[in-house]
Every structure is written in structure tokens, then in C-alpha cells.
Amino acid sequence: MERVAVIGVGQTKYQQGKRETFHELVYEAASKALKDTDITVEDIDNVVSVSSDFWDGRTISSMAISDASGAFNKDISTVEGDGTFGVLYGMMRILSGSFGTTMVVAHHKGTESNMNGITNTSFDPLVERRLGLDALSSAALQARRYMHTSGATEEQFAMVSVKNHVNATRNPFATVPMEITVEDVMNSAMLASPLKKLDCSPVCDGAAAVVLAAERNAKKLSTNKKRVWLNGVGHCADAYRLGDRDLADTRALKKAAKKAYEMAGVTPDDIDVAEVYDAFSYMEPLWLEGLGFCEDGTGPEFEERGAFDFGGKLPVNPSGGRMSANPVQVAGLAAVIECVLQLRGEAGRRQVRGAEKALAHGINGMCGQSHCVWILGK
Amino acid sequence: MAGWKDEVEEIVFPGKICVPYSWTVGSTLSKWYVQLRDDGEIWANRCPSCGRVYVPPKIKCIECYKDMNEWVKLPGTGTVETYTVVNYHEPSLHPKKPPFVYGVIKMDGADTGLVHLIDGVAPEKVKVGMRVKAVLAKERDGHITDIKHFKPIA
Numbered sequence A: 001m002e003r004v005a006v007i008g009v010g011q012t013k014y015q016q017g018k019r020e021t022f023h024e025l026v027y028e029a030a031s032k033a034l035k036d037t038d039i040t041v042e043d044i045d046n047v048v049s050v051s052s053d054f055w056d057g058r059t060i061s062s063m064a065i066s067d068a069s070g071a072f073n074k075d076i077s078t079v080e081g082d083g084t085f086g087v088l089y090g091m092m093r094i095l096s097g098s099f100g101t102t103m104v105v106a107h108h109k110g111t112e113s114n115m116n117g118i119t120n121t122s123f124d125p126l127v128e129r130r131l132g133l134d135a136l137s138s139a140a141l142q143a144r145r146y147m148h149t150s151g152a153t154e155e156q157f158a159m160v161s162v163k164n165h166v167n168a169t170r171n172p173f174a175t176v177p178m179e180i181t182v183e184d185v186m187n188s189a190m191l192a193s194p195l196k197k198l199d200c201s202p203v204c205d206g207a208a209a210v211v212l213a214a215e216r217n218a219k220k221l222s223t224n225k226k227r228v229w230l231n232g233v234g235h236c237a238d239a240y241r242l243g244d245r246d247l248a249d250t251r252a253l254k255k256a257a258k259k260a261y262e263m264a265g266v267t268p269d270d271i272d273v274a275e276v277y278d279a280f281s282y283m284e285p286l287w288l289e290g291l292g293f294c295e296d297g298t299g300p301e302f303e304e305r306g307a308f309d310f311g312g313k314l315p316v317n318p319s320g321g322r323m324s325a326n327p328v329q330v331a332g333l334a335a336v337i338e339c340v341l342q343l344r345g346e347a348g349r350r351q352v353r354g355a356e357k358a359l360a361h362g363i364n365g366m367c368g369q370s371h372c373v374w375i376l377g378k
Numbered sequence B: 001m002a003g004w005k006d007e008v009e010e011i012v013f014p015g016k017i018c019v020p021y022s023w024t025v026g027s028t029l030s031k032w033y034v035q036l037r038d039d040g041e042i043w044a045n046r047c048p049s050c051g052r053v054y055v056p057p058k059i060k061c062i063e064c065y066k067d068m069n070e071w072v073k074l075p076g077t078g079t080v081e082t083y084t085v086v087n088y089h090e091p092s093l094h095p096k097k098p099p100f101v102y103g104v105i106k107m108d109g110a111d112t113g114l115v116h117l118i119d120g121v122a123p124e125k126v127k128v129g130m131r132v133k134a135v136l137a138k139e140r141d142g143h144i145t146d147i148k149h150f151k152p153i154a
């Protein structure tokens, strides 16, 4: 099978209350990606955008950013979900043989609307929506279930928040870099037990873009130094209704991860750095179990022992993760970009030395209904 | 782009999208809501292949992708699988003022959980594994809120 590479990346700083429109943010991210690749917009033959109409307050929102993304006079198509799935669609378009160089761009302006109101509309209007559930209260149900099945403590979840907020102090793109302590997290406002304010990612704004290329184009358009290969991908969805799942069971992620590892021909032991979805603190250890980095129920203990710290056995979320910047649809694309920068040795003060294989993970749907796992390598 | 506001006065348009919908509740859930509204009973349906019992009912089993035509009446009791005490307030979404409790209730006789409110108990007293029963609303109109909440079995 032909290989697909990431040959350039670009992202805005992720901030609360950005004063640019979403297409201005897309223009900034796409321009940076073109500059990073050292190509012009003419070299791009199609665009995949990642957005949410409800968040934009505009339907068919990909059309609104077509000019800003460089899609004018070209083909543009949209993924409504996480950026990791946008990369998947972008890669599929290249592997279909129809396209050679794809711009994948994602944008999100969370601070222009209401996170709870919008995530409430993801619930079935025939059943749960009327109860007022949203991303935060449903995550709290999952966190409690995970505590019950694994014996995890709120302090262990707080340690993840501390780790990732501190990691973010080395990332100039992060929204809330903070030198905080477990006490700070434990003393922050209880929003939906067991989740406190500092267990939850901030609502923020931003855009990100990557340029994907078929092997033949990648070798023409990029240098070896800038090129990172998409070695493996896996994706899998669980049931829609929360009650139809065991919220502490990561069966969909396990399946996605297995596919990604097999495609890349690697095992979890081969991964040098991972960017894992952590919009809520408890999610990082839960998903690390699903990704096979530790046994079921042991994620919180491994977190406590520092296994996933910046200097630990496997650095997880050296960027500060979604905990420190969660531009929703952009989140997974930011994870992929962090992996690319790590593998290129361009991650600055947060560089994981000698990183050769990286894993990026994104979710879509409440409580991680579906997962997309990427293995990237030099 | 940062810094443009030093040179240009920024204008902000407040907006709101209000679009009316009329969603059909469909064959399976309509039947469920009519039983709940008119008879004050909570029913579920069973997969003919794997035997899994779903509440709320579904047209197809998730695992087997088979039609589920067999209906079973549930006793209305269950066990709290997980819960959260909500302390933030979203007046346009939340059915009551905080603090209030959401739970996933594993209903007796069913294999799936039902997400609902837990009340009739101090929020700090709610526990995983607590036995609860459904309290129905007196005036019912065919919505999930025809179950008012779940309360502990004394």
C-alpha cells in the first residue's frame, strides 16, 4: 500500500475569547502549514475541514471556510467530529488515488457560544436531552464508574491535571499553563462530583492544519527532515446511549488501538511519546489502559508513580494535552501536530529526546463513544 | 493577527438560532412512552438472539442487529451503577436547581442502564450500589420525565 506522510503543520495559539472570526483562524493555521511545508496553495489539490455546525452557529460550515483554507476552485469536504478523524478522511482520499496532497484543517470557537448547551444537543431529543445532560455531567458519570471499577481516587485524577497543566508551561500554544498542586485541584470548585473545575479542560478557541501527501508527492514537495509518516491508524465506535455501555469499559478503544498497532507493525512498548485525549483528568489513565500501556484498572496507579510524566517511562501529553487547551474539533489535530513536532525534534522545551514513534489519540461522542488512534514515525 | 484591536474598533453581533422541530418518537419508543404515560409501567424489550434486555427499548439489538419484538415489564426497581452530584447551573437545560443528582440505574430485569435523576435522598448520601425505585409523575405526558426520578428503597 502507498504510504501517506504529514509534510507540514500549522496552528494558532489556543486561547479563550480570540478576537478573530473562525475563518480568520483557519486562514492563519492554513497559511502557517503552507509556510512550514514550503509550498504554495496551488500545490494543495483538495481540502478536508473539521468543524461542528452547532458550534459555528452556521450550517454547512465547511463552505464558510473554503476560501480561508485554500479550497477555492478545488474540492472540499467535511468531517463533523474530531481532527483525528479528519486526518483519517484526508488519508483515505489520498489512498483512493483521487488526490495527492490534502490540507486537513480544523477550527473551533468555544467561547462564542455555550459548551453545555451545545453538548446537550448531542443527546437523543427523544430521551436523555430533556434531562439536561451535557459533556460535563456525563463525564462525571463515567469518572465515578471508573473510580468504582478501578479503585481510583480523586487525588489520582488530580495528579493528571497537575502533570498536564505543568507540561503546558513548556508549550507556547497552550491555553492554561499552570504550576499547580494536587491541593489546588482538590480545592477547586466541585462542578459535578467527582469532577472539580481543575479536572476539566478550558473552553477555548483556535485552529490547526496539516498537509498530507502521497509518498510520490511527499518526496517531491518535502525534505526528509520535515516528513513524518502515518504508519498506522485504527478507529472504532461503541454504543450511542450511555446506559448501553459500561462507561469504564474501553472495548472500542482497544479495538481501534489493536488495528493501529498491527497496521504500523509495532507494540505499545515501541511508542516513545503519546498525546492522549484528556479533556477530563480521569480520561487519561482510562484511555491509557485501552491503548495497552497498562492493565485495566491500573492507569491511576501508574499515573501516581509518574510513569507518564514528562521524564517518565512514557511521556504522555507533553504538550499539556486537552487539559490545557481543548478547542474541541481541533483537539485531535493538535495531538497529531504535537506528535509531528516531537518526531521532527522541533518541540522546543518539551522535546522528548530521541522520539521515533509517537501515538496520537482522539475521541468523538460523549464519554469517548468512538476513538481514532494514530501511530506516526520518522 | 494579534493586536489588530489597537487599530480597529471591534464590533460583536449577539445572535441566537431558534428553529422549531417536530421529531417523531417512532414505533418502539412511542410504544414505550404510551405504556409509561397511560399504565404507569416501565417496559423493556429483549433480543431473540442473545437475550439482552434493553431499557429504553431499541428497534435492534446492538450486538446481534436483530429485531426485538418481545416486550417485558420491569418492576421499576434497580441499582445505582454510577452517579454525579451536579453543582453547576444551566437554567435553560437543567430540570432542577443544583445540587441535584444524575445516575445510571441498572434496572432489575434489564441488562442496560437508564440515565435519570435520583432524588428523595440527600445528594451526599447517594452511593454506587444503592437500591432505588422509580417514582412516576402524577401528571404524565409521554416524556422521559414521566419518571419523576429514582428514590432509595427504604
Ligand SMILES: [Zn+2]
Residues within 6 Å of the ligand: B047, B048, B049, B050, B051, B052, B061, B062, B063, B064, B065, B066
Ligand atoms: Zn442480541
